[in-house]
Amino acid sequence: MSNIFTKRLTKELRDLQANPPAGILIDKADDDLKLWRVVMSGAEGTLYQGEQFKLQFKFSNNYPLESPEVIFLDTVPIHPHIYSNGHICLSILYDQWSPALTISSVCLSIQSMLSSATKKERPPDNAMYIMTAKKSPKATTWAFHDDKV
Amino acid sequence: MSAMDHDDDYMNEDDDGDDYTQDTQESWMDQDDDDDEDVEEDFGAGDGFEPVVADRDIKKGYQVEFEVHSIDDIVAFQTQEVAHVAGILGCRPEHAATLLRAFKWNKERLIERYMENPEDVANQAGVVMDADKQAVFSKSADGFECQICYTDDDDLDTVALHCGHRFHTECYAHYLQQKICEEGESRRIQCCQSKCTAIVDEATIEKLVPPDVLTRYRMLLIRTYVDDSVHLKWCPGPDCEYAIKCHVPQNQLQEVVPTVRCKCGFTSCFGCGLDDHQPCICILVKFWLKKCADDSETANWISANTKECLKCQTTIEKNGGCNHMTCKKCKYEFCWVCAGPWSDHGTAWYSCNRWEEKASVEARDSQARSRKALERYLHYYNRYANHIQSAKLSSVLLQKTAAKMEALQSTSTLSWIEVQFLRKACDVLLEARMTMKWTYAFAYFLKHDNMRDLFEDNQRDLEMAVENLNELLERPIPGVEGTGTLSTQNSSMSLGGGGVGIPTTASDPRGAPLSPLSKDISSASIPGTATPPPAAGAAVSVEEGIRVLRQQVLDKMGYLKTRREVLLTDTAQGLREHRWMLNVDLKTGVVNE
Numbered sequence: 042m043s044n045i046f047t048k049r050l051t052k053e054l055r056d057l058q059a060n061p062p063a064g065i066l067i068d069k070a071d072d073d074l075k076l077w078r079v080v081m082s083g084a085e086g087t088l089y090q091g092e093q094f095k096l097q098f099k100f101s102n103n104y105p106l107e108s109p110e111v112i113f114l115d116t117v118p119i120h121p122h123i124y125s126n127g128h129i130c131l132s133i134l135y136d137q138w139s140p141a142l143t144i145s146s147v148c149l150s151i152q153s154m155l156s157s158a159t160k161k162e163r164p165p166d167n168a169m170y171i172m173t174a175k176k177s178p179k180a181t182t183w184a185f186h187d188d189k190v
Numbered sequence: 191m192s193a194m195d196h197d198d199d200y201m202n203e204d205d206d207g208d209d210y211t212q213d214t215q216e217s218w219m220d221q222d223d224d225d226d227e228d229v230e231e232d233f234g235a236g237d238g239f240e241p242v243v244a245d246r247d248i249k250k251g252y253q254v255e256f257e258v259h260s261i262d263d264i265v266a267f268q269t270q271e272v273a274h275v276a277g278i279l280g281c282r283p284e285h286a287a288t289l290l291r292a293f294k295w296n297k298e299r300l301i302e303r304y305m306e307n308p309e310d311v312a313n314q315a316g317v318v319m320d321a322d323k324q325a326v327f328s329k330s331a332d333g334f335e336c337q338i339c340y341t342d343d344d345d346l347d348t349v350a351l352h353c354g355h356r357f358h359t360e361c362y363a364h365y366l367q368q369k370i371c372e373e374g375e376s377r378r379i380q381c382c383q384s385k386c387t388a389i390v391d392e393a394t395i396e397k398l399v400p401p402d403v404l405t406r407y408r409m410l411l412i413r414t415y416v417d418d419s420v421h422l423k424w425c426p427g428p429d430c431e432y433a434i435k436c437h438v439p440q441n442q443l444q445e446v447v448p449t450v451r452c453k454c455g456f457t458s459c460f461g462c463g464l465d466d467h468q469p470c471i472c473i474l475v476k477f478w479l480k481k482c483a484d485d486s487e488t489a490n491w492i493s494a495n496t497k498e499c500l501k502c503q504t505t506i507e508k509n510g511g512c513n514h515m516t517c518k519k520c521k522y523e524f525c526w527v528c529a530g531p532w533s534d535h536g537t538a539w540y541s542c543n544r545w546e547e548k549a550s551v552e553a554r555d556s557q558a559r560s561r562k563a564l565e566r567y568l569h570y571y572n573r574y575a576n577h578i579q580s581a582k583l584s585s586v587l588l589q590k591t592a593a594k595m596e597a598l599q600s601t602s603t604l605s606w607i608e609v610q611f612l613r614k615a616c617d618v619l620l621e622a623r624m625t626m627k628w629t630y631a632f633a634y635f636l637k638h639d640n641m642r643d644l645f646e647d648n649q650r651d652l653e654m655a656v657e658n659l660n661e662l663l664e665r666p667i668p669g670v671e672g673t674g675t676l677s678t679q680n681s682s683m684s685l686g687g688g689g690v691g692i693p694t695t696a697s698d699p700r701g702a703p704l705s706p707l708s709k710d711i712s713s714a715s716i717p718g719t720a721t722p723p724p725a726a727g728a729a730v731s732v733e734e735g736i737r738v739l740r741q742q743v744l745d746k747m748g749y750l751k752t753r754r755e756v757l758l759t760d761t762a763q764g765l766r767e768h769r770w771m772l773n774v775d776l777k778t779g780v781v782n783e
Binding site for chain 1: 337339357364368
């Protein structure tokens with residue numbers, strides 16, 4: 042299993058460093074590949090243009106069968122699906138995860154989620170959620186309400 | 191009624207017998223039947239000549255039809271349903287199974303929808319019915335790279351579902367294992383590809399996963415089958431693997447309490463899954479338990495130590511200071527003594543002489559009403575809690591009874607099986623206490639009318655029967671509690687204890703003649719009233735005393751069972767006839783006193 046894990050992450054890292062998608066940059070990846078930092082820039086022509094955010098990816102040994110734990114660090118974008126503790130409400134990170142998804146596809150999904158926002162605001166239940174949430178967003182049972190934003 | 195009583199006893203005897211397989215059982219059962227008939231005669235008997243076996247299955251008014259099924263039965267049901275649907279739709283069984291799962295095993299709806307639009311139904315369920323477009327196992331072609339492990343070696347074993355998303359077989363197996371073992375998924379395992387809705391069917395899973403994972407997968411499927419079916423539920427008993435089938439629909443739960451008894455011996459309610467709560471209906475049980483969780487611990491203290499603000503009903507404790515109270519919440523000012531508004535008191539800061547003022551009287555009235563509501567609740571709660579407590583103590587009673595049974599065997603010629611009536615009586619007592627406890631919850635929610643009076647009459651009769659049997663069981667057994675000898679001195683060492691026992695002979699201050707219990711002591715006499723204690727040292731044997739005791743216990747036990755059945759039958763009938771008027775809003779759970 043760890044065979045797949047290493048092989049896959051090594052290749053993903055190589056690909057991302059060779060051909061990074063627009064606005065996505067690998068900041069650093071630990072030697073054991075378990076913890077990555079990705080810098081994401083808000084796309085041109087969106088509410089987040091000119092802003093930069095830091096994403097943290099944590100991989101378990103079961104990756105890619107199990108989804109990575111993805112959260113925003115430091116400056117958390119103000120967005121209706123992103124909680125102020127950095128947790129992201131995005132179905133592919135939880136029950137819609139598929140092993141055929143990659144770090145690159147996850148980053149693009151998050152970027153597109155940012156891009157389609159029409160208003161900068163926190164989720165309506167933000168205060169409640171961050172009080173009760175566990176450290177890892179994977180410990181939360183997510184309900185996904187709307188696919189538009 | 192009595193014929194059925196008889197039958198019921200017979201069956202219980204049979205059940206109990208299963209626990210201790212004894213050679214003597216058969217012969218003893220005949221004897222016990224005779225005893226039971228005696229009991230029936232005491233309480234307005236019918237004829238005892240009806241064939242015992244013929245009416246074994248007759249249900250009483252408060253019982254519902256149900257069946258207990260093993261896992262094998264459930265597998266057989268599934269196979270049968272799948273084969274049936276596969277036959278009608280002309281498809282492979284694994285596809286029929288996937289379709290049925292998508293429709294939560296609602297066969298009729300599936301067939302109807304499928305006939306209207308086969309394509310849509312199959313697509314939504316993630317199935318392709320065409321036998322040519324099934325999962326394809328093949329060696330990898332040139333340029334193939336598995337999107338999970340990024341391996342691009344030649345000659346890889348690969349597999350693709352009908353959707354065409356091809357992956358390394360090994361990765362697929364890992365993926366399935368993750369879904370089945372880690373996430374507990376079984377009925378809708380989708381293709382590995384993101385957003386692809388194709389479902390991996392049973393046949394494909396069989397080919398891909400190791401045997402232990404397959405076993406787990408099958409088990410999960412059985413579980414979802416039971417979870418999806420409205421007529422099936424797992425027995426909530428500990429470690430029990432049976433499922434119970436009962437056809438009482440959810441919307442009838444206000445008229446019937448579907449108590450079911452599993453083969454494992456666990457009795458539960460099919461409607462809500464809690465322990466048996468006859469005669470109280472599920473929704474009232476829910477309200478009651480919630481109320482108890484909210485109220486009872488603190489209610490007593492609050493009742494004794496606080497008053498409510500007359501404006502905002504906040505509970506206020508006066509922990510010092512003068513009688514001039516100001517509610518912290520709404521700033522209302524009132525007098526602690528007369529409960530009237532403070533503005534009427536002028537400058538009389540420390541004393542109150544305004545008891546009869548109208549505002550004060552009204553204020554106290556509203557306070558009294560809320561106290562009364564609380565008292566009413568506590569009345570029912572105390573009785574409810576008392577039965578729970580007594581039931582807990584029944585383990586002590588059982589131990590004592592076991593000791594008694596041993597003593598009986600060692601001091602007399604009675605055999606093991608002949609002293610079992612004590613154990614049986616304990617079981618009957620416990621069962622009746624569970625019923626009693628819920629009668630109080632039920633009565634709390636009944637409006638005060640003639641019907642409630644009748645219910646409470648029945649309740650009182652059952653309560654008396656319970657207490658009488660309990661006292662009898664705690665009473666020391668004449669002549670056998672000692673060290674095993676028949677001397678009267680030793681009999682003062684009472685095992686029965688319980689504080690209600692009749693005085694033992696050795697310490698009898700009256701020095702009454704040591705006469706054995708005789709037949710003329712009415713079985714209806716209330717235990718605990720001084721009956722001249724029997725003694726083994728007298729001419730008549732211990733057996734005689736025990737025979738009488740046994741008769742008494744059987745009498746009281748029979749009466750208790752009858753009372754319980756009368757109450758349950760009447761309450762169940764009342765529920766069906768909507769005879770009980772409730773004082774609670776079933777939607778909100780608000781009680782109107």
